[in-house]
Amino acid sequence: xxxxxxxxxxxxxxxxxxxxxxxxxxxxxxxxxxxxxxxxxxxxxxxxxxxxxxxxxxxxxxxxxxxxxxxxxxxxxxxxxxxxxxxxxxxxxxxxxxxxxxxxxxxxxxxxxxxxxxxxxxxxxxxxxxxxxxxxxxxxxxxxxxxxxxxxxxxxxxxxxxxxxxxxxxxxxxxxxxxxxxxxxxxxxxxxxxxxxxxxxxxxxxx
Amino acid sequence: xxxxxxxxxxxxxxxxxxxxxxxxxxxxxxxxxxxxxxxxxxxxxxxxxxxxxxxxxxxxxxxxxxxxxxxxxxxxxxxxxxxxxxxxxxxxxxxxxxxxxxxxxxxxxxx
Numbered sequence: 001x002x003x004x005x006x007x008x009x010x011x012x013x014x015x016x017x018x019x020x021x022x023x024x025x026x027x028x029x030x031x032x033x034x035x036x037x038x039x040x041x042x043x044x045x046x047x048x049x050x051x052x053x054x055x056x057x058x059x060x061x062x063x064x065x066x067x068x069x070x071x072x073x074x075x076x077x078x079x080x081x082x083x084x085x086x087x088x089x090x091x092x093x094x095x096x097x098x099x100x101x102x103x104x105x106x107x108x109x110x111x112x113x114x115x116x117x118x119x120x121x122x123x124x125x126x127x128x129x130x131x132x133x134x135x136x137x138x139x140x141x142x143x144x145x146x147x148x149x150x151x152x153x154x155x156x157x158x159x160x161x162x163x164x165x166x167x168x169x170x171x172x173x174x175x176x177x178x179x180x181x182x183x184x185x186x187x188x189x190x191x192x193x194x195x196x197x198x199x200x201x202x203x204x205x206x207x
Numbered sequence: 208x209x210x211x212x213x214x215x216x217x218x219x220x221x222x223x224x225x226x227x228x229x230x231x232x233x234x235x236x237x238x239x240x241x242x243x244x245x246x247x248x249x250x251x252x253x254x255x256x257x258x259x260x261x262x263x264x265x266x267x268x269x270x271x272x273x274x275x276x277x278x279x280x281x282x283x284x285x286x287x288x289x290x291x292x293x294x295x296x297x298x299x300x301x302x303x304x305x306x307x308x309x310x311x312x313x314x315x316x317x318x
Contacts, residue, residue, distance in 0.1 A: 033285055037292040044296040048303035073241050080233055083273055087226040188273045192266050195237075199262035203244045207254050 025178040032182040036189045039152075043193050046145040047200065054205070056137035061130050063142065063205040072202045075118040076194065079153075082111035083191040090184050098172060102164060108187070109160050112153055119150050142201065149197055152190055159183055221275050229272025236265040 085107040092100035123143070126132075133143035163183060167176050240261045243249050249257060270276045276286065 030284060034288060037288055040292055041295055041299070044299045048300045051300065051304050052307040069241060069245050073237075076237060076241075080230070080237065083269070084226055084230040087221060087229075087273055088223070091221070091223060091226075185274065188269060191273075192269050195262055195265050195269070198237075199240060199258050203240060203258050204255055206244055207250065 025174060025181075028178050029181050029185070032185055036185055039189070040193075043145075043148070043196070046141075046148055047196065050141040050145050050201065053137040053141040054201075058136040058138075060136040060139060063131075063138075063201075064207075066126055066129055066131055067202055067206060069202065069206060071118070071122065072198060075115050075122075076198050078111045078115040078118070079191050079194050082108045082115070083188055085111060086184050086187045090180065093172060093177065093180055096172060098167065101167070101172075105160060105164060109157060112157050112160075112187075116150060116153050116157070119146065119153075123147075145201065146197060149190070149193055152186075152193075156183070156187055156190060159186070221272070225272050225275070229268055232268045232272070233265055236261050236268065240265075 085104050089101050089104035089108060092104055123146075126139075131139050131142075133140055133147075160183065163176070163179055166179070170176060240258055243254060243257060276282065276289070278286070
């Protein structure tokens with residue numbers, strides 16, 4: 001009888017059915033991870049610039065004469081604890097507890113803003129002491145590196161406010177959970193970059 | 208609870224215990240790093256090496272305890288891309304320092 005293949009059903013498209021149940025959230029978070037890694041390369045170039053120019057003071061005050069390590073340690077602690085509080089916020093989000101989520105995100109925001117305020121205060125102090133971004137190659141490299149990190153923290157703080165408004169408006173929808181995961185990746189990444197900054201710029205600069 | 212342990216590909220979730228251990232390890236490593244510099248316990252090249260090793264250790268701690276990186280198969284592309292970036296970063300930084308040091312050396316005319 002018929003050894004030919006039967007005609008495909010009318011709605012046959014040739015696509016495998018399974019592929020249509022795509023893990024949209026996972027793909028978005030993975031895409032954001034790729035962005036974070038590209039940001040790592042951006043910071044690597046700034047670290048390379050600092051490694052090459054970091055000693056070219058050209059008569060301007062040196063980092064080891066201006067920096068107060070107690071002060072840097074306090075800022076470092078603020079950022080580290082904010083990374084921890086964001087983790088707890090994610091746990092609250094997983095429980096579906098929006099109130100707990102908002103309190104821990106609030107704590108994260110205050111700690112992050114505290115870090116940024118301390119950094120800006122330090123920049124003003126350095127600039128007044130004759131170490132401005134335009135003073136020498138070493139100081140240009142310093143402000144480019146620490147300033148770029150500071151701008152990232154500022155972006156994270158703004159994103160945090162926007163996300164809280166979104167969650168307040170729409171609730172903990174799938175989309176908002178994915179956004180929260182992306183911001184948490186971003187926030188932890190900022191702390192990892194800061195570990196490199198305080199080790200290479202401040203601690204090794206004081207030696 | 209099983210119902211809250213919903214996994215997205217590329218995004219694992221942690222636990223309170225995990226975050227607390229991560230925080231404590233980070234505090235110890237940060238205090239150690241600042242401590243050896245502030246007390247001037249070690250100096251010179253030794254200090255640089257100790258600071259760098261402590262920094263790498265803290266980065267690993269944060270990657271594992273805060274970002275929940277692990278060797279499970281659903282994270283294979285996260286890890287692959289991360290390793291690729293580590294290689295790029297090494298070429299960028301080591302290469303820049305190497306080239307510029309040689310350039311400095313060659314520019315010293317008459318020496």
